[in-house]
Amino acid sequence: MFLFxxxxxxxxxxxxxxxxxxxxxxxxxxxxxxxxxxxxxxIKQRQLDQFRISNKGKPLTTKPGVKVSNDSExxxxxxxxxxxxxxxxxxxxxxxxxxxxxxxxxxxxxxxGAHGEFVCYQSMRHVTKACFLSEPGKKTPxxxxxxxxxxxxxxxxxxxxxxxxxxxxxxxxxxxxxxTIAMPVLxxxxxxxxxxxxxxxxxxxxxGLPTATGAHDRFWxxxxxxxxxxxxxxxxxxxxxxxxSYRMMESWSINTYLFVNEKGVATFVRFVWKPVLGVxxxxxxxxxxxxxxxxxxxxxxxxxAIDRGYYPEYELxxxxxxxxxxxxxxxxxxxxxxxxxxxxIPVHIVGKLTLNRNVDNEFAEMEQIAFxxxxxxxxxxFSNDPVLQGRLIVxxxxxxxxxxxxxxxxxxxxxxxCPFHNNTRRGFMRYRIDVDQVNYRNNxxxxxxxxxxxxxxxxxxxxxxxxxxxxxxxxxESFNDFFSQxxxxxxxxxxxxxxxxxxxxxxxxxxxxxxxxxxxxxxxLVNVDRDLAHIVAKNIGVDPPKGxxxxxxxxxxxxxxxxxxxxxxxxxxxxxxxxxxxxxxxxNVLKFxxxxxxxxxxxxxxxxxxxxxxxxxxxxxETFLTSSPYLVDSIYVVGGKGTNQAKxxxxxAYYIRVAYEHYKPIGIATTGQQLFTPSxxxxxxxxxxxxxxPNFGRDFVAAITQMRFWNRx
Ligand code: HEM
Numbered sequence: 001m002f003l004f005x006x007x008x009x010x011x012x013x014x015x016x017x018x019x020x021x022x023x024x025x026x027x028x029x030x031x032x033x034x035x036x037x038x039x040x041x042x043i044k045q046r047q048l049d050q051f052r053i054s055n056k057g058k059p060l061t062t063k064p065g066v067k068v069s070n071d072s073e074x075x076x077x078x079x080x081x082x083x084x085x086x087x088x089x090x091x092x093x094x095x096x097x098x099x100x101x102x103x104x105x106x107x108x109x110x111x112x113g114a115h116g117e118f119v120c121y122q123s124m125r126h127v128t129k130a131c132f133l134s135e136p137g138k139k140t141p142x143x144x145x146x147x148x149x150x151x152x153x154x155x156x157x158x159x160x161x162x163x164x165x166x167x168x169x170x171x172x173x174x175x176x177x178x179x180t181i182a183m184p185v186l187x188x189x190x191x192x193x194x195x196x197x198x199x200x201x202x203x204x205x206x207x208g209l210p211t212a213t214g215a216h217d218r219f220w221x222x223x224x225x226x227x228x229x230x231x232x233x234x235x236x237x238x239x240x241x242x243x244x245s246y247r248m249m250e251s252w253s254i255n256t257y258l259f260v261n262e263k264g265v266a267t268f269v270r271f272v273w274k275p276v277l278g279v280x281x282x283x284x285x286x287x288x289x290x291x292x293x294x295x296x297x298x299x300x301x302x303x304x305a306i307d308r309g310y311y312p313e314y315e316l317x318x319x320x321x322x323x324x325x326x327x328x329x330x331x332x333x334x335x336x337x338x339x340x341x342x343x344x345i346p347v348h349i350v351g352k353l354t355l356n357r358n359v360d361n362e363f364a365e366m367e368q369i370a371f372x373x374x375x376x377x378x379x380x381x382f383s384n385d386p387v388l389q390g391r392l393i394v395x396x397x398x399x400x401x402x403x404x405x406x407x408x409x410x411x412x413x414x415x416x417x418c419p420f421h422n423n424t425r426r427g428f429m430r431y432r433i434d435v436d437q438v439n440y441r442n443n444x445x446x447x448x449x450x451x452x453x454x455x456x457x458x459x460x461x462x463x464x465x466x467x468x469x470x471x472x473x474x475x476x477e478s479f480n481d482f483f484s485q486x487x488x489x490x491x492x493x494x495x496x497x498x499x500x501x502x503x504x505x506x507x508x509x510x511x512x513x514x515x516x517x518x519x520x521x522x523x524x525l526v527n528v529d530r531d532l533a534h535i536v537a538k539n540i541g542v543d544p545p546k547g548x549x550x551x552x553x554x555x556x557x558x559x560x561x562x563x564x565x566x567x568x569x570x571x572x573x574x575x576x577x578x579x580x581x582x583x584x585x586x587x588n589v590l591k592f593x594x595x596x597x598x599x600x601x602x603x604x605x606x607x608x609x610x611x612x613x614x615x616x617x618x619x620x621x622e623t624f625l626t627s628s629p630y631l632v633d634s635i636y637v638v639g640g641k642g643t644n645q646a647k648x649x650x651x652x653a654y655y656i657r658v659a660y661e662h663y664k665p666i667g668i669a670t671t672g673q674q675l676f677t678p679s680x681x682x683x684x685x686x687x688x689x690x691x692x693x694p695n696f697g698r699d700f701v702a703a704i705t706q707m708r709f710w711n712r713x
């Protein structure tokens with residue numbers, strides 16, 4: 001199943017032009033998914049098609065539809081005279097322009113997504129009557145938006161942050177929105193705290209900096225003084241905070257929901273998305289540098305993979321807990337700052353989401369999409385998880401503000417695929433023309449329609465959970481263990497993940513100016529791990545904290561990325577090449593890489609094609625200047641002749657040094673041998689030489705599959 005996408009892959013990167021030339025490279029600039037035949041034909045896409053408009057080849061008109069004769073000059077009294085106020089067309093053009101932005105999301109402002117389809121693997125009717133999970137093979141259209149939380153819309157993708165995924169399932173029973181985060185725990189235990197943590201994190205209160213990072217005094221002041229937040233922050237400081245790709249992102253619902261079956265029996269449930277490509281991360285140094293080199297790194301990566309036909313896939317898992325087991329564990333299953341260990345509460349995989357269509361209009365499809373955890377369908381309900389309860393009213397409130405109208409559900413991207421009828425008629429931007437004059441109930445004039453539907457015929461009815469208790473502002477004592485699970489997470493990390501987590505803490509706390517805040521944080525961190533706290537204390541120049549960590553030795557393999565599947569397919573190789581390369585050797589290698597689904601970026605000294613020993617030409621995608629060793633997962637050093645040989649060699653040496661230092665696979669072609677000096681490198685693991693190696697292609701693909709070679713220094 002995992003390699004499904006490789007089999008259906010078409011060879012698009014290498015083709016012959018006449019008999020003479022082989023061109024390698026991707027013509028992404030000419031062909032994108034929007035120009036191709038729609039790859040996914042589902043009911044939601046057909047609905048969206050009604051709103052998709054192409055303006056190419058059409059006359060320019062005013063908004064009311066009058067053809068325009070001049071779109072370049074304002075109306076004037078003489079060509080050198082003053083402008084005329086009667087230029088209504090100028091006013092129309094300009095007044096639209098100055099209103100082109102809407103308020104950005106207060107959190108998750110930066111994001112991007114795609115469309116796809118969810119296929120159910122197995123019937124879940126024994127636990128939920130949700131129709132989209134009712135039978136194997138059942139397909140449901142889905143739109144997805146990934147996002148960071150901290151930064152504004154114009155910030156960068158690779159910032160260390162908690163990445164999120166909103167998935168809107170357009171089911172035949174109405175929209176179901178599943179919101180998840182790339183960590184299984186939340187930074188707050190009570191929704192009342194959410195504005196506080198975001199105020200501290202975003203730094204919007206005064207000077208407006210820094211952007212897109214929590215590496216500043218106020219955020220860490222918050223953490224030190226709100227110990228419940230340490231658990232999620234430890235996840236964020238780990239490699240989970242700097243993912244390689246949205247395609248490689250695991251994400252959890254965090255909140256506990258209820259499944260309810262036909263018989264009215266409820267089960268606690270948490271959801272998790274498991275990426276088929278496994279979970280993989282950048283290094284901190286890469287994440288920071290890519291922020292400048294390509295702020296759109298993640299959205300470009302998602303778009304490119306879909307355009308090339310390598311559709312990102314995620315399996316949906318559910319963790320189920322019978323109601324009678326509510327108090328079985330040593331953590332509170334309603335506490336959003338605690339995860340449900342897979343090893344204790346297994347994940348059942350129930351289906352797969354495939355993203356197979358890029359967006360055409362980011363604003364219409366992604367800025368206007370509105371996810372809401374309150375959007376559930378019959379068979380899904382809410383537990384008493386306090387954060388979930390708090391979220392249920394927040395989203396509609398903020399979206400009415402952000403999108404400017406209570407009618408936003410009717411925007412093409414948000415509207416359900418099933419019919420929807422209600423008694424609303426007015427409000428800003430009303431699209432529908434509801435022709436009935438009776439919009440109240442009970443009525444006799446319309447025979448009391450639109451009518452209500454009994455639960456047994458599909459009407460939503462809330463699960464009749466029993467509630468009791470005194471009115472109180474308070475938090476359950478069962479939420480008070482902040483350190484045990486944080487330590488379990490730490491115990492579960494591999495040595496290299498631990499090292500990277502130490503770097504994460506040391507970098508972020510190293511940016512904190514207040515010594516007191518730095519000290520308070522290591523004093524808190526010592527509860528998780530003494531060594532971790534002592535190393536970080538040394539790195540950030542504060543006293544070693546007193547005391548030691550909680551006495552917990554449990555660890556769970558599921559929490560480490562080390563155990564994640566790895567594939568060569570969709571990883572990027574940068575081919576460093578000049579004229580005079582060995583045509584046969586290089587073309588064979590590129591073909592082999594291509595057949596294995598490796599994404600090839602050919603990098604040369606300029607954008608002219610490079611010419612090989614027998615006249616074969618290869619298309620160059622990027623130059624040494626426009627690309628970077630940070631933007632590829634591996635390099636293939638071909639070398640050759642440059643216009644300025646010294647500069648050419650120097651550029652390649654830089655790519656080799658950075659790739660080597662970031663533990664990336666390096667393939668060396670026969671002609672590239674002279675550019676790589678083995679004796680200058682302490683460990684040649686992951687460096688694959690073509691010279692005298694008939695299996696070079698296979699060995700290089702194996703190295704690319706392994707992704708990193710941590711033994712190097
Ligand atoms: C008290 C807790 C929380 C509050 C107050 C809160 C608030 C918000 C707000 C105001 C938005 C912006 C909505 C919009 O403008 O469309 C948002 C979006 C979102 N939230 Fe939360 N949130 C909370 C917890 C969570 C949790 C626990 C998760 C998931 C596990 C989550 C996942 C998301 C996602 C996926 C989005 C959508 C981003 C998008 O449109 O792409 N949030 N949240």
